[in-house]
Amino acid sequence: MDLINNLIDLINGILWGDRLGSPLLIPLLGLVGIYLTIGLYFLPWRKLIYATGLLWKGRRANLDESGDISPFQALMTALSATIGTG
Structure with a gap:
C-alpha cells in the first residue's frame, strides 16, 4: 500500500x-x-460557426410551444450542473 x-x-x-x-x-x-x-x-474549428449559429438560433423562444426549453437554456443548464459539481 x-x-x-x-x-x-x-x-x-x-x-x-x-x-x-x-x-x-x-x-x-x-x-x-x-x-x-x-x-x-480540426473538426471543432470547422464546425464552430455552425454550432454558434444553432446556439443563437435556439435563443429565440417560440411562445406557441409550451413545455420545451430552448437549446441555449439546455446548454446553460448542463454547464451549470457540470461546473457546479466540478
Whole structure:
C-alpha cells in the first residue's frame, strides 16, 4: 500500500510542479488538445460557426410551444450542473 501511495505522490508532484519546479499539467493539457484537434481534422474549428449559429438560433423562444426549453437554456443548464459539481 505504501508503494502505491508513493507512486501516486510522485506522479502528483510531477504533474503539479512540486518535484520539477514548474507544473507539467498545463503544457500536457495543451499538447493533448493540439493532438486531438489534429486527430479530428480540426473538426471543432470547422464546425464552430455552425454550432454558434444553432446556439443563437435556439435563443429565440417560440411562445406557441409550451413545455420545451430552448437549446441555449439546455446548454446553460448542463454547464451549470457540470461546473457546479466540478
